[in-house]
Amino acid sequence: MKRRNYMSRRQAIATGLSTLGAALMLPGCTKPLPPTYGNILRMGDRLTYVAHRALLPGQSLAKEYNFSNISSMPATGTTNPADTSQKGYNEEYEKLFKGNFEDWRLALEGSVTMPGSFSVADLQKLPSRTQITRHTCEEGWTAITEWTGVPLSTLLQTAGIKPSARFINFYAFDGFADSIDLYDAFHPQTILAYGMNGKTLPIPHGAPVRLRVEKQIGYKSMKYLSRIVVTDDYVDLGDSGWAWYTGI
Amino acid sequence: MDPVNTGHEASKHRNWVKLSHWIVTVSFLALTVTGFEMIMVHPRFYWGEAGNDLTPALFEVPVSRNYHHGGYSSSTPFFDKPESPVSASRTYDIFNQNGWGRSLHFLSGWFLTLTGLLYLLAGTFTGHFRRHLWPQLWSLKHLKEDMRRHWKWDIPATSGGPDYGFLQRLSYLGVIFVLMPLIAMTGMTMSPAITAEHGWLLKLFLGAQSARTIHFMVSVALELFLAVHLVMIVKSGFRKQVRSMTL
Numbered sequence: 001m002k003r004r005n006y007m008s009r010r011q012a013i014a015t016g017l018s019t020l021g022a023a024l025m026l027p028g029c030t031k032p033l034p035p036t037y038g039n040i041l042r043m044g045d046r047l048t049y050v051a052h053r054a055l056l057p058g059q060s061l062a063k064e065y066n067f068s069n070i071s072s073m074p075a076t077g078t079t080n081p082a083d084t085s086q087k088g089y090n091e092e093y094e095k096l097f098k099g100n101f102e103d104w105r106l107a108l109e110g111s112v113t114m115p116g117s118f119s120v121a122d123l124q125k126l127p128s129r130t131q132i133t134r135h136t137c138e139e140g141w142t143a144i145t146e147w148t149g150v151p152l153s154t155l156l157q158t159a160g161i162k163p164s165a166r167f168i169n170f171y172a173f174d175g176f177a178d179s180i181d182l183y184d185a186f187h188p189q190t191i192l193a194y195g196m197n198g199k200t201l202p203i204p205h206g207a208p209v210r211l212r213v214e215k216q217i218g219y220k221s222m223k224y225l226s227r228i229v230v231t232d233d234y235v236d237l238g239d240s241g242w243a244w245y246t247g248i
Numbered sequence: 249m250d251p252v253n254t255g256h257e258a259s260k261h262r263n264w265v266k267l268s269h270w271i272v273t274v275s276f277l278a279l280t281v282t283g284f285e286m287i288m289v290h291p292r293f294y295w296g297e298a299g300n301d302l303t304p305a306l307f308e309v310p311v312s313r314n315y316h317h318g319g320y321s322s323s324t325p326f327f328d329k330p331e332s333p334v335s336a337s338r339t340y341d342i343f344n345q346n347g348w349g350r351s352l353h354f355l356s357g358w359f360l361t362l363t364g365l366l367y368l369l370a371g372t373f374t375g376h377f378r379r380h381l382w383p384q385l386w387s388l389k390h391l392k393e394d395m396r397r398h399w400k401w402d403i404p405a406t407s408g409g410p411d412y413g414f415l416q417r418l419s420y421l422g423v424i425f426v427l428m429p430l431i432a433m434t435g436m437t438m439s440p441a442i443t444a445e446h447g448w449l450l451k452l453f454l455g456a457q458s459a460r461t462i463h464f465m466v467s468v469a470l471e472l473f474l475a476v477h478l479v480m481i482v483k484s485g486f487r488k489q490v491r492s493m494t495l
Contacts, residue, residue, distance in 0.1 A: 041348060044355030052441050062444040065297070072302035072333040074320065079337035134297060134456060136440050138346050140290035141300035142456050197326040204337045215441045241347035247441025248354055 032166060034234055034244040042239065049245035056247075059187055062214040065132040065144050070197060073135065073143035075204030078174035081224050082203070088174025093224065101208040106192070110169070110230035113160035120194055120208050126150040126158070129191050137218040138246065147212050148195030153186045156230070164232045170211055171227040177237055178222055179244075180213055189214040192225065217246035259409045265376065266493055268367040271359055276470070278356035283467055285349040288312035289342065293464060297455035302334055306461060314342045361432055368424075380410040381424070383417050390414055406484040408492035416480075423473055427466050434463040 033049070036042040078088030082097040096104045105117035130148040137143075152168070169179040184190055191212050194201050201207045206223025213220040219242070229235075261269075291314060292305040299305070301320065308315060319340020325332035371377040383390070394414040397403075404413075412420065436442045437449040437459035453459040481489045 041351035041355060044358060045351055047358060048354055056441055056445040058445055060445045060447075062440055063447055063450060069297065070326065070333055071298035072300065072323075072326075073335055074301050075335060075337045079321075134440070136438070136456065137300070138350060139342075139344065140286060140460060141292070141294075142298050143300050144298045199326075202324070202335065204335060215444050217440065243347075243351050248439040 032234070035236055035239075037239045039239065042243075045243040045245055048243075048248055052245070052247045053183065059183075061189055062133055065134070067132065067146065069144045070132065070146060071144045073145050073205070074141070075202075076137070076139075077219075078176075078223065079204040081174045086174075088176075088224075090173040090175070090224075093173040096208075097203070104208050106209060106225055107227040108155060108159050108230075109227070111162040111165040111232055112156070112230050113162065114158075116159060118155070123150050123155075123192060123194060123209065126154050129188070130195075131189055131191070131212075131214070133189065133212070133214045135218050135221070138242075146195075146197050147191065147193040148198075149191035149193035149209070149212065151188060152190045152192055152211075153188070155192065155228075156185065159230075161230055162232075165230045167231045167234055169229040169231055169235050170222045170225060171229070172222050173224040173226050176222055176224075178220060179231075179235060179237075180216075180220065184213055184215060187213075187215060215247055217248075220246055259411070261408075261410060261493055262374070262376065264367075264370050264374075265410070268363050268370075269493055271363045272367075275356040275360040275363070276474070278352055279360065280467070280471065282349045282353035282356065284311075285345050286353065287464070289314060289344050289346055289349075291315045293461045294457035295454070295461060296457055297450070299457040301338075302336055312343050317342065357432075357435060364428060364432070371424075376410075377424075380412060381417050381420050383414055401483075403480060403483045406489050406492070408488050419473065419476070423470070427470055427473070431463055431466040431470065434459040434466065438463070 033046060034042075036046055078086055080086060081088045081090045081093040083089060084094075101120055105119055106123070107115075107117045109115040127150070128148055129151050130146060132144060132146045135143045135145060156168070165182065167179045167181055168185045169177065171177045180190075189212065192209050193206075193212050194209050196202060196205055201210060206225075209225050210223040211221050211225060287309055288311050291309040291311050292299070292301070293307050293309070294303065295306050302323065317340050319338060319342075320336040321339055323334035323336040325334050327333070371381075391414060398415060433449065434453055436446075437453045438456055443450050443456070449459070450456065453462060
């Protein structure tokens, strides 16, 4: 891989911010913002997104807690994609689960110079980050948990994210798909977690690997990851009825 | 004219007061509906940073089928020690309309906050707060006199302008300078993006769940204010009040 294809976090953030700035002045040149579907609620979401990016420019860390602050944490949504009775059942996941996830590979593709795939062991070889943070569910509850994983920025830099990249899309075994912008993708606390409270990430909380996006609401921290796709444009997955940006 | 307000000539409501009054009214109603919807989704309140179905509640509100639903698998402790925090999987399909509820709540919050900020600027620089809301005479005698009149349900007919009584001024000041800033700030303390940058909010309100509980309590206080406000509007001449705040 050529050295110039690497992109530092600072460059990535600067690119992301300047794109956002340009997009506010020159709408239509690129697709740096999620669609509003002509829907007033989604317009409000976009206002929140743009305002947060403009008014909260630092990459400040979300509060980190002590080990003694760790609380109980419910598992909601899909709690086992290997369970045929669940809506998020996935046959492939069931096979991987039976093989103790040894055949699980996280695909990383799209706007990167070196697309590839990573086993849990591959991810564990990369420098890890452990953080005790507060999970904020859209329902109104919170839980404090310790997460261990590899920063997404490390993975993106390893794969050589291209300068044209703007969004990181995540696909999960239980059928979920969602994306985050580069700003959150390169946040130091945005990690691909394989450990929880000092142990292997349990099935109900997203085994073998889940995303943690600490500056957004819980549902952005997708469980049961299968694939990551880096894109230059916003990939429109349709209006799910839920806000795309949930820093609030 | 109300003898409590002697020395002050009756005038009409300013246009910016009328406009902001109705924007705030509509926003507040939308916030009430969506806020109630969110309580229906999680009718449990806590104190501190963390709180969820697997931790004890400070209090619970008996609304929606989510109240005491108890739909969890048996729990697994995280650590090999007694009193360890636990995990459990939800087995119950909860009521959840937060998709639109949250987005409408925040959209209304934007209208309320931006209008509120402009209102605060206008109120400060036009002298509205000083002349119409700040009591001209802070005296115990004054307070007792106005309380006595309220107690006797002797509410004068409105003049159609901002010649407010003593207790009326105090309640408006409380809403504008205490309850509204408090509900906006506790609301922002629930935002993971805002508290990452402004960690002092979590310190000030003693945690995200304390902020949520205070947010709820302030909302109850504001609903009570609305109820009293409506009763007083009716008592002092509903048609004239609405007309003078609109036209």
